[in-house]
Amino acid sequence: MATMSSSSRSRRVQSTLALILAIFVAFAFITRWIDLFIVTGSLLQKKLHLLNNTPQLHSSDFDCSLNCSDIPSFTTTTNLVFNSSAAPSCPDYFRWIHEDLSPWKGAGIAREIVEAAKSVANVRITIVDGRLYVVKYKKAFQTRDSITLWGLLQLLKLYPGRVPDLDLMFEFGDKTVIHKNEYGRNASLPPPVFHYCSDESSYDIVFPDWSFWGWPEVNIKPWEELKEELKEANERIKWIDREPYAYWKGNARLGPRKDLIKCNASNGQDWKARIYDTTWAEEKKQGFNNSDLASQCTHRYKIYVEGVSWSVSQKYIAACDSMTLVIKPHYYDFFTRALLPSVHYWPIGERDKCRAIKSAVEWGNAHSDKAREIGQAGSRFVQESLAMKNIYDYSFHVLNKYAKLLKYKPTVPEGAVEMCSETLVCATKGRRKRFMKHSAVRSPGDSPPCMLPPSYEPRGLLNLLERKRNLTNQVQLWEEQERR
Incomplete structure (x- = not known):
């Protein structure tokens, strides 16, 4: 009996040791799995954070069954709280915005001055309550018009609720259209026209060109x-x-x-x-x-x-x-x-x-x-x-400064057509559609526009x-x- 009791105790000890070892192994495995989960989960969170906070990403979420009126306007600001004072200063070329808008600094811009450019502009662009409207006056070369409008729509998406109401004329051609020699000292104010380029003898207001969002006709x-x-x-x-x-x-x-x-x-x-x-x-x-x-x-x-x-x-x-x-x-151009x-x-x-x-x-x-x-x-x-964030920030600042010069409250012009990203994406195909999707802003930015530097002092500009x-x-x- 004593022998049997000793053997039984031995088996129980072995079983207990085996159970303790199994528990230890299981505990080690679970701990390792938890560590791995934490690490990979952290990496996944970082990747998701990058995806959610990078405005320039592929975005194929365009519902072609919707009309522009069905889509909420870009009037609601992001829930993120920005510390504008902590925003970095814009690149130095932003300072030319003040110079380009200086002809209208004193008198401001009246509606009749804007409308005086109908004969030279391709389109009239009006933004009211975060929605974009267009009146077309003449055909643009290739797809410069639709791609420029696409860029403006991405700006509205990047900075919802921040782009002010405005009313402007835009020329999509190569040559400047508002010439200084036609507006002497005693002449009326020149009409403000946005354009891709200007020169020393013109008043055209420079703006980033369409090719930043792609040039499909030549596969750029x-x-x-x-x-x-x-x-x-x-x-x-x-x-x-x-x-x-x-x-x-x-x-x-x-x-x-x-x-x-x-x-x-x-x-x-x-x-x-x-x-x-x-x-x-x-x-x-x-x-x-x-x-x-x-x-x-x-x-x-x-x-x-x-x-x-x-x-x-x-x-x-x-x-x-x-x-x-x-x-x-x-x-x-602008830079x-x-x-x-x-x-x-x-x-x-x-x-x-x-x-x-x-x-x-x-x-x-x-x-x-x-x-x-x-x-x-x-x-x-x-x-x-020329990172795309700076392209959008330049666009924002020149439009914002321009809007402050308007002496009237912009309203939707008669005959204007509302444009939205879906309007442009769903109306095209092939390379044009692919480029639009590749350059789409998928979510509001997680930082404010850069800080616009002051204008040049006269002596500084001469220097x-x-x-x-x-x-x-x-x-x-x-x-x-x-x-x-």
Whole structure:
């Protein structure tokens, strides 16, 4: 009996030990699982946070069965509480907003002044209570009108309840339309017209162009997507390993570009330029296989030259890390006035441009560190200062400042048609629809617009212009020293 009792106790001890071991193993497993859940859950939360707080994302949630009137207006501000004083300052080029609106600073803008631009504008755009209405006066080139309206609708979605009621005219063409010589000292106020570009002899109010949301006709992707591809291209081929020539590709049958084609090597003369004429109709037939912008970051130098007027290509050219050779422009857009010669680009005079291009290339190859520095500074400017958040913030601030100048309460004009994202997405297909979806703002932003810097003091503006002249003169001096 004693033996049996001892054996029984032994079995019970073994069972107890086995049970304790099993509990320990189970506890360890559960603890490990909980830790893993916490870690992966935390990562998942971080990913969801990024998704929910990134305005530039794919968004396919468009209900084509709805009319604009069925969709709530963008009048309700986000539930997030913003500390506006903690918002970062906007890039310096925002300061030009004050200058562009200065003609109307004293007298303000009356309704009749706005309506005086009917004969030159493509459309009238009115925003009332967060809803956008359009009166069309004339047809725009390609889809510039619908893509620009798309960008404005995304702005309303990004900053709901913050875009004020306003009433404005917009021109979608290349040439400026409000010329200063038509409005002398004794003339009436010029009508305010928003436009993609302006020049020193015009009053056109510059605004971000349509291509930031994509240019479907020539297969140029929305900027936020394309600039990442350009950044990757810069990593693939470093500056020092690129072709030591100046590169340009585009439609060479416009304006000053007709002369640029002469800078190709010919008759035994090599101007150190490689110029390629592009026919977009042929490119389209070939599926745009030869016009991919990210595959064109292969030369140490790239040329920017205007076409009919300014060109949307300057940001693509500058983003390549190549030193940009800018043939003296006559027009500016909303950001280019902040670019400095010999800092962000190399200035090229209009006269004898082939020889100037050759001199710039030879100087850059002899001073590769400095040339690479200029190229990277220009690239960094467009990659960072032209982030889509800044594009929306610039749009917000120029519209907000403009609205404050209005001397009347905007109302929906007779004959106006309401536009919404669904109107535009559901009315198109193919590449156009894909680009709209890729550039759609999917939720309100989680931060306020950047802080608009003050206007230039008169002396400060003169100093800036003088600095640009001095930097340009310095480049000319470097070229002369190199030729000796």
